[in-house]
Amino acid sequence: MSLLFDLASVPRVSKRPQKARKKTCIPGDVLFKAAEGYRAGFGTYEERGSIIATLYGFVCVLEAKSSDTGNNDKTVEIQQTEEGKKYITPVVGTIATARVLSITPKFARCSIFCIEDCILPVEFCATLRKEDMRDAEYSKIVIYEYVKPGDIILARILGIGDSQTSYLLSIADDELGVTNALGDNGERLVPKDFTKVESASGYQELRKVAQIPNLNK
Secondary structure, three states, rough: OOOOOOOOOOOOOOOOOOOOOOOOEEOEEEEEEHHOOOEEEOEEEEEOOOOOOOEEEEEEEEEEEOOOOEEEEEEEEEEOOOOOOOOOOOOOEEEEEEEEEEEEEEEEEEEEEOOEEEEEEEEEEEEEEEHHOOOOOOOOOOOOOOOOOOEEEEEEEEEOOOOOEEEEEEEOOOOOOOEEEEEOOOEEEEOOOOOOEEEOOOOEEEEOOOHHHOOOO
């Protein structure tokens, strides 16, 4: 019996296609040319005809058909994980969800746990200053009428605080402020109107409420 055999007759084991890794970048990297149909999205900007990264992370190109021209618009975004989550740290200018930890006559200490619709892997320290609670006449602000410990707030990230891991917040815009409050009586309070929160039992307290229609009905 011959030990020779036809290699072509041996079934081949197909290799699983490997998932292509996304391109990585650092701030300042030139990613694409705008003339090739690319537009700047989250984490990028356009300068001198080039799309340039402002964040470190993974480069993602989102294609969608333009309603004006009918062509495919290619929007370049920087995502901070390959799975597509945009944020692993707070970014200046974005909207954060934070928990108020403590208050003083001049500021509130907070903990950021969510940026836009992305829950962060760890919480970050933040400060909400008295002057960032209202656009004008902040000297008249009584902080405990705006926020209290245990409250959940929507706030805009203004900048970096005293260290690279702390941030400055603002709730001056109408759509920012308290979305869920903890009352002095221990009850959870929800928005009643733009200046008050209320419990199921009818107990009320003052707050600077985020003016979000679904929350304030």
